[in-house]
Every structure is written in C-alpha cells, then in structure tokens.
Amino acid sequence: MMKGVLITLKLTGSSLVVALVFGFILALMRLSTSKTLNLIGTWYIEIVRAVPVLVIIFLAYYSLGNILTLSGFTAAVVSLGAFYATQYGEIFRGAILGVDKGQTEAASALGMPSRTIMRKVILPQAFFTILPPATNQLSNLIKDTSLVFTIGISDLMFQAYSAASNNFLPLDMLLEAGVIYFVFYLVLSKLLARWELNVQRSRS
Amino acid sequence: MHIVGLYISPIAIGALKDLILTILSTLLSFVLGILFAAGRLYGHPVIKLVIGWYVEIIRGLPAILQLFIIFFGLTQIGINLSPLTAGLIWLVAYGTGYAVEIFRSGIMDVAQGQREAASALGLGRWITMRKVIVPQAFALMLPALTSFVVLQLKNTTLLYLIGYADIMYQARLGADATEAPGTLYLMAAAAYLIMSLVIGRIGYRLEKRATAYR
C-alpha cells in the first residue's frame, strides 16, 4: 500500500501543477477583453465540467490513443489536470473579481501601472480568498486520483482493489485505503483551514 | 459511424437508466439532507456530532472507495447487495452527505437580521422557518443544488464498475467487442454532456424565477 500512496501523491502533485497553471490561463482568458478568448475559455469550462472525470480519463487514455499515445500516468495527469483546471480557473477568476473594485481604483489613483496593481494589490489579496476553495479542490483531487486505477495505474486505490481480488478480504483492504485517504482529507481540510484562519485573523 | 449506429441505442438506454437513478437518488438525498441539516443545526449535541462526522466521512473518502465498500466490502460481513441496490444506497448516502451541507449553509446564509425581524414581529420558530427562512434559503441554494444534481449524474458513471448496466457499461462492452474505444467513450461523454447541460439550464431557469425579487 505504501507504494500506492507514493503514486497517489505523485499523481496528485503533478495534476495539481497542471491544473494550477492551466487554470490560471483559463482565468486570464475569461477575464480578458478579447471576445474570442473569453468564449473559448467559457466553453471549455462548461463542457469539461459537465463530463464525469472517469469519462475524461477514459477519453485521454483510450480515445486519444488513436492519435497520440499517452502513458497511463501522463493520461491521468492530463485528464485530472484538464478537469481541475476548470475548478481552479473559476476560483482564480472569482478571487480576482472579488477583490473590491475600489482597490484597483485607489491604486490607479496613486499612479500605479496595471502590472504593479496586479502584482502588489490584487494578487496578494486574492491569494487569501483563493486558499480555502483551493485546498478544498485539492482534497477533491486526491480523492479523484482513485479513479485512475481503472486505467491500470497502481495507485492506492488499485493496491486495495487488487489486493482484495487476491486475498478476497475486500472490506479490510478497502478500509485500509480509506483510512489513508481520510487522513489526507483531514490534514487538508482541518489543519490547513486552521492555518488559513490564523493568517487571515492576523490581518483583519 | 458504423459503430455509432450500432451503439447509440444501448447508450441511450444506459443514459435513461442513469437519469432515473440520478433523479431518484437526488430526491431521497434531499429529504434526508433536510432532516440531517435540521438535526445538525438544532438537534441534540450527540446528533450534531454524529451527523458532523457522517458528513466528514462522506466528504473525506473517494467516491469509488465508498461504492466498493458498500458493494464488495460488505460481502465480507455477509451483506450481498445487487449492483442496483448497492448503487442506489451509495448514491443516496453520498448525496445526503453533500446535501446536508448545502441545506445547512443555505439556512445559515439567510441574514441574521431576517430572523430578528421575524422574532420582533412575534412570528414563531416554525412560521419563521416556513415563511421567511426557507423561501430565501431555497433561492440562495439553487446554484448549489443544480451542481449537486450534475454531481450525482456524474457519479452514476462509477456504477459500471460494480456491473450496473449504465452508459459507461455499454460503452465498455462496445469498446471490448469492437476495439474502437475512441468512438464509444466520446459517445458516452456526449451523453453525459447533454444531460449535464440540460440540468444546468433547468437550474438556471429556476434560479431566475426564484430570485426574481432581487
């Protein structure tokens, strides 16, 4: 199982990076004044969010296989990244929009150029609005990595599943994996939430 | 195209089955969700604690793991469920965990001032709930409820893994028999996409209507 945990973590980390980078691009597209970029971003998000993650994984692994063969791990990272980019994209966009318009105005009135405003005023404030939903999505991401066992990646879920099909003790195996997943969830949702609260309190 | 023709009707039937399961499990989850939310807000401390942990566990475990525990795991202690029963139980159990939080935060998000105004007018707790809080909470919750239904629909994908003959199951069989997974999984994706978008659209309409007063 430890080997599975490592793979789960590696998968989570790589998918997260893809999702964050791509999500930020999506957010910028949807915030941009270009109608085309905006439309592409919007449609991408609408469509990808409407399809189950498992189906996306299968599409990346099997359907894409006709054109371009991705290894299982790559396909998993691509599909989880593609799906979670929509979640992170919306979080980023919401947070940037959520920063009071008065902040931009005040910064402009002080003569700051728009890049400085983004860097020094908007993003630092958006960061703290982003944290709670972002950790929430991260814990969803970890849970959804469990779906990649269906394309034969030996993650934590796979270890439990194949161990069960070997020793015929499904409850024990699944609960063992469940405890590990639950610990990740608690760490993310409780400890990080507490840390966020402390940071936020120190500033308000 | 040949393959599309061969598999369109089984996939459509699978889609219909998924839709029925979605609706059924959504309704059941809503009923339980409201009861649990009331329990979590106003119940005995022990009830609050139990419901709180129930929600955490549902949210903390991967969906597929929960489903497998119910379908495969329980057999170890002698409980054998059919794919349909296990699937429905899981969808409701899972949905309830999420619905509780939607209802709870919907009720709490109605401004405190509304409760106070109702108290100051002498409105009792029950009338306040029915006439003041719930109508507003419902409008506040609609977006979350719409995503909830879409989430439940997407969750039905997993049922093929325990052998329930839904969209994915048909696509899988097709992919096995024809070795043309590209087409078949795209068909499955399209089926989910269409249903999700329709649900989203209905939710949006309802939301427009419910929030007309704003």
Place this chain on the structure above:
Amino acid sequence: MSNEVVVSIRNLTKRFGKTVVFEDVSLDVHRSEVVAIVGPSGAGKSTLIRCVNRLHPFDEGSLQVLNHQLNKGSQFPSKQVLNDIRTRVGMVFQTFNLFPHLSVLENVILAPIEVKKVPRKQAIQQAMELLDMVGLSEHANKYPKRMSGGQQQRVAIARALAMEPEIMLFDEPTSMLDPELVGEVLDAIQRLAKDGMTLMLVTHEMQFAKEVADTVVIMADHRIIEKGPSREVLENPRTGRAQAFLKRVLNPVHATELEREVAVGHGGGR
C-alpha cells in the same frame, strides 16, 4: 405622556460572554413618552432596546415590560409572555430587514395573518391604510429591493405598526439612508409621536431628538451618563463626557485638538 410606566428598567446589566455591554442601567418609560437614546458607537444603545423586546437576554437587575416581569439569564420567558411582548412591542431596525422575497404588502400582512390570525382581507385593508400613512400605497406590490432606502424603512415602520403595538423601538432608523432621504423617515416617526405612541429611539439625529423626544438618554462607557428632558440634556449637559460627546456630534468641524485626540483614543479601541 401618562403616568403609567410601560417599560421599567432597574439596575440592568448585560454582558456578552465576559465583555460588559452595560451595567446598572435604570430607566422608566411612560405611556406616550418619546425617549431618545444617544451616545457613541459601542455604548450599548442597540443592545439596551433589544433587551426590551427580549431579542437579547440580560444578566442582572430587573426589567418589566407592559406588566410582564422578565427573568434574567438566558432562559426564555413562557411562550405566552414572549408572544405578548413581541406583538405589543414593535421594532424597526437600522438595516430595515424587510423580507426580500415578499412584496411590500406581503411584508406588512405576514405577521397579522400568521400571528394574530387576522383574516387576509382585513389584514390587506389595514395594511393599505398603513402604507398610505407612510406615503407608499402605490408601491404595495413592489419588492423591497426595488425601492430606495427611505422607502424601505417606511415599509418597515408600516410592518411593525400592522401588529398595532403599544410601544415602538427604533434602532438608528435613518443611519443607513442618504441624507436627502432621512427626512421622509423622520417625518413618519414624528407623526407616530404626535399620535401618542410610546417610542424608544436610538438615533444620531440630535436636532430631531431635541424636537421630538420628551426624554433624552445619553449612554457611554457602559452606563447611562445622563438622562432628562430633551432640551435640558442636549443644551446643557452636566457631565464632561456628555459635553464632549455632544460637541463632537453637533459640530464636527470645531473639534479642538484636544477633543480630536480623545476621539482618536476612542476610535482605537473599536
């Protein structure tokens, strides 16, 4: 103003957890009396009037409202007593708190129908009269969010009046309004005062308090620091604290250096 005491507050103390909101506050309100409560932010004005209709419990002292003796501590009074107080004491909030999902008319008739079991037809008729009184009968079918703040606050007044209360509590009813719209609401309140309603009113409108209130109460530093006939208190405050407060509020421009420092000190504690 009659001799009948309708609200009797004796040595009242109120805490939230460990923070004391006010201590040892005593005040009698007579039928048809208009009492204005003024004082700096955080003095406990809102909390005091919210104790009167039992939106908050209190911790020490005694409180009698319309021949009901309220118990101290967080236990609720009996259903009948609470119901009787809530129907006979109306309240208007700073933030209006109209029910946004109900039309103006529905806002006004909800409580009479649900609590007093007034037949719907009769409730509507009475509501229309009240809306007419506050100058809003044409807006009966609008939703609150579509109205100006001044209009919303007048609906809130009509809503409270629909229960035919004997006492009305106002908590800074005009402080959320544009200066231009303040007049509409003060006008409606003044009319209630003229009609002999008993009023307890938290306000920052000193001019209004001076002209409409019989009694002015100044709260600060967790206490009532001064109370008496309105002109007397507002024109010749006796204590230094009251003088400083009134000077700042009435004439912000002329705040001297010294007073500014006091104000800074105060602000820092918020």
Place this chain on the structure above:
Amino acid sequence: MSNEVVVSIRNLTKRFGKTVVFEDVSLDVHRSEVVAIVGPSGAGKSTLIRCVNRLHPFDEGSLQVLNHQLNKGSQFPSKQVLNDIRTRVGMVFQTFNLFPHLSVLENVILAPIEVKKVPRKQAIQQAMELLDMVGLSEHANKYPKRMSGGQQQRVAIARALAMEPEIMLFDEPTSMLDPELVGEVLDAIQRLAKDGMTLMLVTHEMQFAKEVADTVVIMADHRIIEKGPSREVLENPRTGRAQAFLKRVLNPVHATELEREVAVGHGGGR
C-alpha cells in the same frame, strides 16, 4: 487662491452607455482653491471628480488638468500624461479603499516606492511625518481592518499625500463614518486647506462646506445648477431646485408634506 487655473472643465458631458450622468458642465479650479461639490444622490458628483484624474473618460467637451489637455472618448491618454496626472492629483474615496493586506505604513509607502522610485528608507521617513500629521504615527504597523473608520480615512489621506500631489480630490470622505468620528477627518482636510492645497471635495457636510470651501458647486438633474462663493450659494441659493435641496439636507425634520412627496418621487426613481 491664485489666478492659475489648474483644472479647467468646459462643457463636459459624460454618459454611461445611454444614460447621461451630466451634461454641459463647466468649472474652473484655481491653485489653492477649495471647491465643494454638493447635490442629491445620483447627481454625478463622484463621476465628475473621477473624470479629473481620468478614472473615467468623458464624452463631450474639454478638460484640462495641470496643463494636460485630456482627450474625449475612451482612449487612454499617453502613459506619461496619465502617470503625470495620477501622481500630481491625489484622491481619497468614500470607502477609504486602503489595501487590507498591507500595514498602515506599507499602504503609505507603496506608491512612492513603486511609482516614484523613492528609496525605501526615505519613503518611510516621509510616511512617518505624514502619519504624524494626521495623528496616527503610533498606528504605523497596524493593519487597516483593526482601525476605526476615522483612522482609516486619515491613513487614506496620508497615503494620497505621500505622492506629494498638487490637487487633492475627496469623494464624500466622511459619509461612511460614525458621526463621532467625522470630526477627525474633517479636521485633517481643513488643515490641508489652510496649507494652501488645491481641493475638490464632494460632501454632504454643509456646515463644513460653508466654512472651509471657497467655492460651492451644486449639482442636480445632470447639471451644475448653481455655483459661487460658498456662503452666498449655501445661504441664498437662487434656483428653486437648489433651495429645495438645501432645505431638505440642512433641516430634515422640517421637510413639509410637499417636499416629502418630492423626496418620495425621487427615491422611487433610484
């Protein structure tokens, strides 16, 4: 007040989409002049002063700010021009708009360091002087949310002054404050006026306008309906509209039935 015109507004028209905010507005502001702009809500006061530092573009007419001629239409002026105007014209907002993630000191030094490239040490020293001037030097390391509204607004003033502007724009700087805290801020503004700073100030504090402003401008119904020396305009307004407005604002209690109806009509249109 000198003869040098620093802001020259000629027949300015501003629309948002199809709605006209104001039309044909003309106004000269001289160096060291203090101009107060008053008028009912929605009259376009904020929008007018926001055109001056090019937070908004305008649609017709001409606008000269500190020897820069601004073009009409939504195209931005050149980077240099915009930068020059923004650094030489400071602005203080109704809602303070302090940067909540930065301490008071960091709020004040951010723009000098980022825009004017002032060395950090020097920026801090200058900021401390400004904070001292507004009476807040002890609060330099606090975060804005921990301060009272009056204190926050004074930080905002210091922040704007740190850019050493020649003109300061104030948009209802005290309307979000508790009455008790208004004095602190007005006091700081009065000091700027005395020191010879050019000020354009949107306010509802008529008393303050009368005493501190050289010129008062009344805006209503999308136009300037009256302008002139402050005492003259506020004590003897010539137009009926101006008279009605001033009466309502100065004496909300005495609004007559007729005026109340006017106000209701106005409110309904919001």
Place this chain on the structure above:
Amino acid sequence: GTSGSSNNLLSKVESTHTLTIAESAYAPEDFQDPSTKQWTGYDVNILRGFAKSLGANLKIDSMPFSSSIQAVADKRDDLTIDIYYTKKRANVLDFSRPMLNYNDVIAVNSQNPTVTSPTLASLKGKKIAVVVGSAEVKEAQNIPGAIVKQYSTVAESFLALSTGRVNADLQPDTDVAWAKQKNPNLKIKILGAVPSSIAPPISSLRGYYGVPKGSYSTAFLAKLNAYLKQIASNGTEQKILNKYGMTSSVFLKGIASAPNTYSGN
C-alpha cells in the same frame, strides 16, 4: 445478481429458472456480439445448453475480471467461467472438471515488436500487460525487472499493446487470435508458434468453471460436471469450438478422460 433465500445452488437455479454467470467479456469465450448485442461465445453456448437442461435461462453479469471471482464467492452470481486454478481462488471457490486447454502466448505490437523471442527471459525489464486479478499477473511479476501493467479487461490490454503502451501482453492464444481476426486494425500479433509457444511454459493452463465453495454447490456441481462430460464425449463441444474457429485439437486435449474435479495439473 440474484441471491436467493435457498441454501442450495441447484434448487435455487431450478426454482428461479435463472442461471447467472459472472464474466468479463473474453472473446471468443464470452462476449457481446456488436451487431445483435446478444451474448455469445464458446462458454455462453455451453452454459446456455446446461441452463436449459435445468429449465433455466442464462443471465450474464458482466464486470471487471477481478470482480467476477469475488461475485461468485459472495454467491452474488452462480458461476464464473474460464478461470485458472490457484490456491487462493480455491479458498473461496469450488472448481468444475477441467475444461479447455489454454496456451498463454506472448503477444507483441505487430508493427513495432520490441520483444523478439517467445521466452520469458526476453521479457526481462519489459512492460507487460495482464488483466487485473488474472493468473498471469503472478507469472508476469515473477519475470525479473518486468513492469507489470494491469488492465481490467482483456480488450483493454490489447489496446494498450496496439497503441504501444506496453511491450508485450501475456494472454491465451485464442483470445489474441480472435481479437486480431475480428478487429484487423488492432496492431497485435502472437510471437512464435501456436500452441504453447512460451519457454519455459507457464503452468496451470486449464480453464475451469468456478462455483461458490462448499456444500451449497455440491449438487449443482455434480450436474454441471455430468453435463460437461457428456458434451465432451458426444462431440457437441467440438462443434461449438468449430463455430468460433477454435479448431485446434489442442484445446480438448485429454478433456474426455479428465477427472471430474480439479486434479492438480
């Protein structure tokens, strides 16, 4: 899934008139015909005949291979097909008399074969596809340095091979040949000669039917074995094999003379 109240498999099948099999779609043994959507194949044919002899209909429960054994062990389904004997499986299942004689082969990508000789030694350090829960998992894992990729169905493992995700696939030769024949686009081929091309040969090549372990299944198993023996000796089985192009006599080598239960070979 039917989990009847009856505590005897035979009487359960007879009373519910349903025989439910758990399988995971191996062609040509058990698969859904793409055009008719009917289940067909060697085992399906045999079991349909058997079900008929009990007055029952055949019902197919399709699932990932690894779940199919569990499903029968749990009595969720009545019977699973085409499984090899392993000690672990014997803990939860009883086995029928031996059925087909399978030959595991090494399949490679037909366009770009990265393994060239049909020996286990040549699979060292290669990526090998197998089916989750199948007996080949163990075999593959025993090859030094091999990276074992597990798929939930045999079809998925062929796809992985065809798209070059793996170097080799360890499967029975019939399945490889059938898939190749039915889907010419699939870029797979068998390495070396058929039958039994791997050197050294992989053990336990017999397929069996599995039923829930214990006395619950005794009577049923007796009937099944009798039926199987009958069709092996009267030529019915050979006919069915021929129908699916499984013409090599190796499949039935020794089947008629095989004992009624698992014999350990």
